[in-house]
Amino acid sequence: MDNNGVEIYLKSPLHIGSVLSEIHDFIGEGLRRFPEHFKIPLRVISSGKTLIGADLLAEQRFSSLVKEGERGRLLSVEGEESLANRKLNFRGSDKIHLLCDIIDGTDLYVRGFSNWCSAVVAFNPSERRVVCSHVYVVGDRNSTLYSASADGDKPFTTQFREVVTAGDKGPPVAEMFEAPKHVEVGASKPFGEATICCYGQKFKNLEALGQLFKSSESKELLLRKEMENARFHTLAGNPMMCRIIDGSVDIVFDIFGQAPHDVVPGAFIALKAGAVMYDLGANPRREDRRVEIEDFIEFLFEPNNERMKYVIASGEALAESFLNVLRSAKII
Structure with missing residues (x-):
């Protein structure tokens, strides 16, 4: 063999x-x-x-x-x-x-x-x-x-x-x-109807997620009437990335940093199915922060020397809407 x-x-x-x-x-x-x-x-x-x-x-x-x-x-x-x-x-x-x-x-x-x-x-x-x-x-x-x-x-x-x-x-x-x-990712929902996922089981994570509401601009983006049907869940990681394919999840993000083995398996599958991904870290590999399938190998060469911050979404417009929230909150 x-x-x-x-x-x-x-x-x-x-x-x-x-x-x-x-x-x-x-x-x-x-x-x-x-x-x-x-x-x-x-x-x-x-x-x-x-x-x-x-x-x-x-x-x-x-x-x-x-x-x-x-x-x-x-x-x-x-x-x-x-x-x-x-x-x-x-x-x-x-x-x-x-x-x-x-x-x-x-x-x-x-x-x-x-x-x-x-x-x-x-x-x-x-x-x-x-x-x-x-x-x-x-x-x-x-x-x-x-x-x-x-x-x-x-x-x-x-x-x-x-x-x-x-x-x-x-x-x-x-x-x-x-x-x-x-299988492949279907049509994206509007941002106001999206199901958004991020780890929040630990209290320190919940506290950190408060950053999303610290600026008046990001708070307004998230609490406006058009967002009433959006949902937020505190389960994330590989399972939720894969559920982007099913349409039961629309956005998965992490602003804390995860090891590559906690990200790449699900992210690779989601991107192969048609999802899009952006790097939220301080030193993204591409100027536009986009993560492509060929970039994953760079994270895997030294897997305990990397922490990945990211957003994965079912479509480009949905990703850009959420990136606007993160920019307004000065998270990126």
């Missing part, structure tokens, strides 16, 4: 979907049967997040499954712990690298909530390109795998649902019930 064979395997929604659904069955059953082991705090990583037993078990299981056989010598898998606590530089590497967060949304997972996901992005440093990306979003009963590859046209979605076999006393398992199908 060579790198081309590895890429074919990694791009397949069926292969990666089966791996991730198996892991989700494993950690779901583990949480039910051995909560004291799966919820146990292990260590605090440099981002401030506390890793729990399930985080490391899920990461180890994913790594062992995708690196089976000959793939092991061609693949390198970096999970959240290594991404946060080691100085990494993948420039010039001849391996294919996978950055993963198999429980992206640990606080939701341990509380039994939905909307957490598994996020994986594969890239080839020697060829300076992203290979593919997968985001498996967990629902209450049905889960959706979003997948995109660099050489593909539009992303795919694959549906999984919990199935209990007749007479089986074990836990329900996830099985594919809808084959992969192409």
Whole structure:
């Protein structure tokens, strides 16, 4: 097997979907049967997040499954712990690298909530390109795998649902019930009807979001009558970026800064589907702040040396409306 064979395997929604659904069955059953082991705090990583037993078990299981056989010598898998606590530089590497967060949304997972996901992005440093990306979003009963590859046209979605076999006393398992199908972003809504998402679960984030209302101009833009049907939600990240494709979310933004593995998997898929993205950081790579698909590799070369601030929207006009709010609030 060579790198081309590895890429074919990694791009397949069926292969990666089966791996991730198996892991989700494993950690779901583990949480039910051995909560004291799966919820146990292990260590605090440099981002401030506390890793729990399930985080490391899920990461180890994913790594062992995708690196089976000959793939092991061609693949390198970096999970959240290594991404946060080691100085990494993948420039010039001849391996294919996978950055993963198999429980992206640990606080939701341990509380039994939905909307957490598994996020994986594969890239080839020697060829300076992203290979593919997968985001498996967990629902209450049905889960959706979003997948995109660099050489593909539009992303795919694959549906999984919990199935209990007749007479089986074990836990329900996830099985594919809808084959992969192409998806793309539909027509954008007006700004006044948009669903806008940003992380706000922590009080310091909520306080910082008050910046949006500090200037009279930005406050007027957000509180005018035309905005009465707009909605704001405090869940964001990879799952919500993918839901831009479904039309249930219109704008996802972050003004605090996230690690690339928390952004690139979902952003890559959203942009392949037709969404637009802008860099809100102090040193954007392009003068107009636009982020294109080919720019993602620059964030992945040194993944624990980058923090990404951004806005992703379903269309250009919608993005510009929100950027006007950020400019008025002097956030950019």
